Amino acid sequence: MGEMRDDELAEDFVARRPEALEAAYRAYASTLYSVARHVLGSDSDAQDCVHDALLRVWGRPGTYRPERGSLRTFLSVCVRNEAIGRKREAARHFHIEQRAALAEPEQPYEIEIEDPVDRARLHEALAKLPSEQRQALELAYFRYLSHTQIAEKLGVPLGTIKSRLAMGLRKLQNALPVPSASTL
Amino acid sequence: MGEAIELYALGALGRDEAREVEDHAAVCADCSRLLGEAERTVFALDELTVPQLEAPPELGARIAASSRVVVPLRSRRPNVALWAALAAGLLVAGFGATVTHEIRNDRATIAADDLAFSSIAVSHFLHTTFTKRSPDAPTAKVLWGKTPHWFYVIVDSASCDCNVVEITSSGERDLGPPAPRGNTATIFVPDAPDAKGLELRTGTRVLASVQRPMSP
Numbered sequence: 598m599g600e601m602r603d604d605e606l607a608e609d610f611v612a613r614r615p616e617a618l619e620a621a622y623r624a625y626a627s628t629l630y631s632v633a634r635h636v637l638g639s640d641s642d643a644q645d646c647v648h649d650a651l652l653r654v655w656g657r658p659g660t661y662r663p664e665r666g667s668l669r670t671f672l673s674v675c676v677r678n679e680a681i682g683r684k685r686e687a688a689r690h691f692h693i694e695q696r697a698a699l700a701e702p703e704q705p706y707e708i709e710i711e712d713p714v715d716r717a718r719l720h721e722a723l724a725k726l727p728s729e730q731r732q733a734l735e736l737a738y739f740r741y742l743s744h745t746q747i748a749e750k751l752g753v754p755l756g757t758i759k760s761r762l763a764m765g766l767r768k769l770q771n772a773l774p775v776p777s778a779s780t781l
Numbered sequence: 782m783g784e785a786i787e788l789y790a791l792g793a794l795g796r797d798e799a800r801e802v803e804d805h806a807a808v809c810a811d812c813s814r815l816l817g818e819a820e821r822t823v824f825a826l827d828e829l830t831v832p833q834l835e836a837p838p839e840l841g842a843r844i845a846a847s848s849r850v851v852v853p854l855r856s857r858r859p860n861v862a863l864w865a866a867l868a869a870g871l872l873v874a875g876f877g878a879t880v881t882h883e884i885r886n887d888r889a890t891i892a893a894d895d896l897a898f899s900s901i902a903v904s905h906f907l908h909t910t911f912t913k914r915s916p917d918a919p920t921a922k923v924l925w926g927k928t929p930h931w932f933y934v935i936v937d938s939a940s941c942d943c944n945v946v947e948i949t950s951s952g953e954r955d956l957g958p959p960a961p962r963g964n965t966a967t968i969f970v971p972d973a974p975d976a977k978g979l980e981l982r983t984g985t986r987v988l989a990s991v992q993r994p995m996s997p
Binding site for chain 1: 784789790791792793794796799803806807808810811813818819820824826827831833834835837839840843845848972
């Protein structure tokens, strides 16, 4: 099977053509695996995560629709959410670790990005946010905490945390570089 | 959905809340569009922060094979040969189904059974029996997975002229007829968190029913 364009892949996926899932995976394998591996830190866990996330989406018709945007982005977020869910479940099995994580003193998160250009872009985008929004976003995005965990950790009402996360992400939409066309 | 859109994209919701967002976005074009925008932002963050790695080749083979097994719920009668292997696995596990075990050595087939086997092998599940509502109802049972919420229906008749109907709090969903596997007929649903119970029906006539058991 030759290379398919992203819009063709998305069309086949929506139409639920038999080979669409396999084709989508082949096209986005690196993106999906990398996200899962980054969150979970283990090759075998990442493989299980990508496999189960894709099969879950495939088993539920209608989850992806064209209005949602690119199929790559959709699948990437699905895999990321699945990975985060697994990470939290694993933490629940190790209560001591979880308590230790929640008890960590609040300190700036050390963002490890090798590429200095990317690092500068991210810092620049995050610096445009009010500090309380940036803090909530960093705990959600980099530490994979849920909104309830963030509220508990910061001692702030849940509704406030929801607002900070939502506002922060909306502001980031304009502050971040647009993903390259080849990856959307 | 308001703030839940951004929280979903960030992975900051719990599983149940996330599922509500997914279900709503599936039927709402406006929310789906907003969700896509939020997801694009998270994807842009990933582009800056996630090192790109090569995916292991075995993962592609596994997904390719499994995608042929897990057909969408609206599809009918999944591949009989592949499911015969699963039913044989259940027999080995002591569930009493009398089936023909087709041993197929190619890697794709082994991988194709992976999802169903792994669902049964690695998850906690409960076993219930259908209550007959009609004299001609077949004997049937269900395995209910807890995490994730899969179920596997085994009807002790390969020629059962009936459909399996999933009952949820918001309505019902006709899953179609179970597929023959030797002397049984089976149907596997990998993701059914909203199922409250199941019925075997011929037309509109209910042959048998079962409730989803409470978790211990």
